[in-house]
Amino acid sequence: MTATGSPPSDRPRLDDHPFFHGFEPEFLRRLEPAVSERTLDPDAILFREGTPARAFYLVRDGKIALELHSPGGPPLTIQTVGPREVIGWSWLVPPHRWRFDARALKATRLFAIEAGPLRAAIDAEPLQGLRLLRQLLPVLAERLEMARVQVLDVHRR
Amino acid sequence: MSIVGEAAPAAGSNPWWPTPYRVERRVAETGDTVTLTLRAPTGTAPPAFAPGQFNMLYRFGVGEAAISIAGDPARPTELVHTVRVAGKVTESIAGAAPGETVGVRGPYGTGWPMDDLPGRDVVVVAGGLGLPPLRPALLAILARRERYGRLEVIYGARSPKDLVFYDEVQAWRRRDDLRIQVTVDAAGRDWYGDVGLVTARLPDARFEPARTSALLCGPEIMLRLTARALEQAGVPPERIFLSMERNMKCAIGLCGHCQFGPDFVCRTGPVFPYAAVRDRLDRREV
Ligand SMILES: Cc1cc2nc3c(=O)[nH]c(=O)nc-3n(C[C@H](O)[C@H](O)[C@H](O)COP(=O)(O)OP(=O)(O)OC[C@H]3O[C@@H](n4cnc5c(N)ncnc54)[C@H](O)[C@@H]3O)c2cc1C
Ligand code: FES
Numbered sequence: 001m002t003a004t005g006s007p008p009s010d011r012p013r014l015d016d017h018p019f020f021h022g023f024e025p026e027f028l029r030r031l032e033p034a035v036s037e038r039t040l041d042p043d044a045i046l047f048r049e050g051t052p053a054r055a056f057y058l059v060r061d062g063k064i065a066l067e068l069h070s071p072g073g074p075p076l077t078i079q080t081v082g083p084r085e086v087i088g089w090s091w092l093v094p095p096h097r098w099r100f101d102a103r104a105l106k107a108t109r110l111f112a113i114e115a116g117p118l119r120a121a122i123d124a125e126p127l128q129g130l131r132l133l134r135q136l137l138p139v140l141a142e143r144l145e146m147a148r149v150q151v152l153d154v155h156r157r
Numbered sequence: 158m159s160i161v162g163e164a165a166p167a168a169g170s171n172p173w174w175p176t177p178y179r180v181e182r183r184v185a186e187t188g189d190t191v192t193l194t195l196r197a198p199t200g201t202a203p204p205a206f207a208p209g210q211f212n213m214l215y216r217f218g219v220g221e222a223a224i225s226i227a228g229d230p231a232r233p234t235e236l237v238h239t240v241r242v243a244g245k246v247t248e249s250i251a252g253a254a255p256g257e258t259v260g261v262r263g264p265y266g267t268g269w270p271m272d273d274l275p276g277r278d279v280v281v282v283a284g285g286l287g288l289p290p291l292r293p294a295l296l297a298i299l300a301r302r303e304r305y306g307r308l309e310v311i312y313g314a315r316s317p318k319d320l321v322f323y324d325e326v327q328a329w330r331r332r333d334d335l336r337i338q339v340t341v342d343a344a345g346r347d348w349y350g351d352v353g354l355v356t357a358r359l360p361d362a363r364f365e366p367a368r369t370s371a372l373l374c375g376p377e378i379m380l381r382l383t384a385r386a387l388e389q390a391g392v393p394p395e396r397i398f399l400s401m402e403r404n405m406k407c408a409i410g411l412c413g414h415c416q417f418g419p420d421f422v423c424r425t426g427p428v429f430p431y432a433a434v435r436d437r438l439d440r441r442e443v
Contacts (some may be wrong), residue, residue, distance in 0.1 A: 065352065077344045080352045084360070105349050145382060146354055148341050152378065 017058045017111060018084045019135055027121065027128040034117035040064075040104035046087075053090035053098050055112040059083055062108025067101040079146060080105065091115035092122075112142055161314055163196050170408050170425050175215040175260025178203075178236060180253045186239060190286070191251045192227065195236040203236040203261070207268030207398060208293035209428045213408050214238060216249040217261030223405040223423075224250070226264060227289035229296045232324040236261065239289035239321060265408045267428050268293045270398055276365040276371060278306035280392070282355050282383050284313045284375020288321055290427075299335070306369075307360040309333040313355040313379065316341050317348045336363065355379060356386045366391030374400040381438050384431045398430035399438075 014020045014028050014035055038047060038057070046057065046064060057064075061083045067075040078100065081087050087110075090098050096115065122129030178195035197203050206226050215221045224247075228237030240251045253259050271294065279298060283291050298305055300371050310329065314320045320339065329337050338358040340351040351358065355375075369392045373380050380399045388394050403422040406414040415422040418437045420429070431438075 004344065006323075074345055077346070077352045082351070082361075086368065091259075142357060145356075146342070149354060149378065 007139075014058075014111060014113075022037070023131060024082055024125075024128055026078050027125050030115060030121050030125070031118065034114040034121075036112050036114075038110045038112050040108045040110070042104055042106050044104045046102035046104065046110075048100050049098055049099050051098055053088070053096045054115050056091045056115060056118055057087040057102075058111040059085050059087065060111065062110075064108055064110075065103050065105050065107040067103060069101065070092070075101065079143065084140060089140060092119065092136070093105040125136065170191075170261065173407075175213070175221075175262045176201075177258045178261045180255050180257050180259060182256055184254065185340060186323075187252075187319050190239060190241040190321055192237060192239045192289075192321075193250070193253065193259070194228075195238065195261065197234070197236070200440045202234050204219075204264060205233060206230070206264040206293070208292060208297055209268035210264035210266050211408075211427065212238065212261050212263030212265070213238075213405065214240075214250050216246065216253070217260070218279050219257070220246040221250040221260075221406075222250060223245040223265075223402075223408060225290035225400075227292050230293050231296065231300055239286065242288050246349070263408065265423055266426055268442075269400075269428055270370070271297060274298065274370050274398070275304040276306065277396075278367075278369040279308050280362060280364050280369055280371040281308070281310045282313075282371065282375070282379075283311070284355060284379040285315060285319065286321070287373075287375030287379075287400070288312055291372055292322065296371060299332075302334050307364050310335060310337040310365055311340070311355045311358045311362060312337065313340045313342070313358075313375070315343075317341070317344055317350075338362070354382065359383075359386050361391065363390075367393070367432075370396045370398070372398050377401075377438070384435070384438070388431065393431035394435065397429045398428050399431055399434065400427045401429055401434065402427060437443070 015023065020028060036041045038089060048070060053075060059081050064081045064087060065077045067077050069075050087102060122132060178194055178197055179360040181196045182194040183191055189302045208230060211223050213221045214224045224238045227239045228235055240247050242248045242251050250259060281291055281295060283338050298308060305394055312326065326339065328443055329335060338361060340353055340355060340358055344352050373383050384397050384399060387397050401417060401422055403415040403417050405423055406412045408423045410421050420426060
């Protein structure tokens with residue numbers, strides 16, 4: 001490493017992730033100081049249910065299991081999140097606490113964007129904020145469909 | 158397709174009359190699902206079938222149920238059916254031990270559009286017991302693999318223990334001339350695969366939408382979501398084929414039990430192009 005650090009081109013950029021394709025460069029630059037990279041070993045816990053949702057995570061590669069715990073029962077994976085996908089919206093919606101555990105199923109690399117600065121950026125640039133919400137809504141819609149499928153238990157004839 | 162021996166008179170002179178087949182093999186797939194291999198009466202062979210067709214299976218004193226043909230079209234002497242216990246008829250069929258008799262009439266219905274597939278990418282999406290009706294089509298494609306473009310399979314089940322044809326699916330995973338993604342609705346920690354809807358796996362499937370034909374079989378909600386997602390991805394709706402199940406009684410277009418809008422599923426189905434059923438699928442109680 002040199003005194004000035006790695007050249008900027010070496011740093012993975014947020015707009016490498018499909019979730020942020022098409023966002024204004026200005027908006028992404030505003031987020032940059034809040035972005036970090038995370039690497040998880042297989043089985044490592046990213047966060048636990050009920051803890052503050054302090055970041056928005058975007059999976060670059062690997063796989064994360066979202067798990068629910070019921071008292072006395074074994075944990076149940078309700079969804080896996082893989083490359084090009086994102087994890088949840090609890091960081092956006094009060095009370096800003098995770099509704100499930102997130103655990104790496106294999107070695108996983110993520111972008112983490114701090115929730116506070118991300119929410120501030122959304123407020124400061126409503127058009128980009130709206131775009132972000134529109135990207136996030138299909139994630140929510142899919143989770144709802146999934147819940148419907150699980151409740152209806154559709155594979156039973 | 159070659160047939161060995163003389164065809165059994167299943168759908169012959171009296172279309173209501175089942176032919177007695179003998180259970181040769183019974184394999185438990187899951188806690189409530191078995192695969193039966195049936196043998197035609199001595200000196201006869203099961204009638205030729207097209208992938209996607211079904212038979213009416215009969216148990217004496219209990220009743221009849223429509224069950225898709227799940228066997229390999231290249232092995233015409235073996236009639237293979239995978240049955241999940243849903244009620245008293247399926248319970249009796251699934252409980253048939255080797256040596257016992259199951260009545261068979263058929264095959265009935267339209268099959269998958271096998272003639273439409275050569276030269277095209279093929280996307281196969283199966284939910285739960287949707288895999289057995291698709292298996293003959295998959296085996297036929299794999300037998301002449303060079304005639305087709307890419308082959309992408311997405312298979313979803315309720316949980317890992319509800320996956321059927323597990324060993325075969327594992328063997329398909331090892332092939333490099335097809336890609337298969339398996340996903341379940343929910344799982345414990347012993348499952349390292351995907352959890353989520355089959356539609357969530359579509360972005361990872363590799364196909365050229367405009368030159369793709371898709372074959373879908375599974376719960377109706379899954380058919381609707383998947384067909385919609387495929388159309389959005391650019392697959393022509395007349396090239397998306399769904400197998401629609403409706404309760405059957407006569408299976409020969411007489412009783413109206415299987416009515417689905419203007420169609421009798423036993424006659425014009427169970428396989429329909431999405432373009433023909435889209436409006437009906439979006440309405441309830443059709
Ligand atoms: C074209 C076609 C292909 C089929 N292929 C297979 C197959 O390969 N393997 C298999 O296990 N089953 C298959 N089925 C479903 C099977 O026919 C039914 O599960 C069976 O008729 C139920 O009969 P039963 O007396 O055991 O249960 P019933 O007591 O009649 O029914 C039990 C429950 O199952 C529901 N049910 C009945 N028929 C159907 C149906 N057709 N679709 C969905 N739910 C139904 C009933 O509403 C009820 O809730 C197929 C059905 C059709 C129409
Ligand atoms: S089952 Fe009788 S008309 Fe179709």
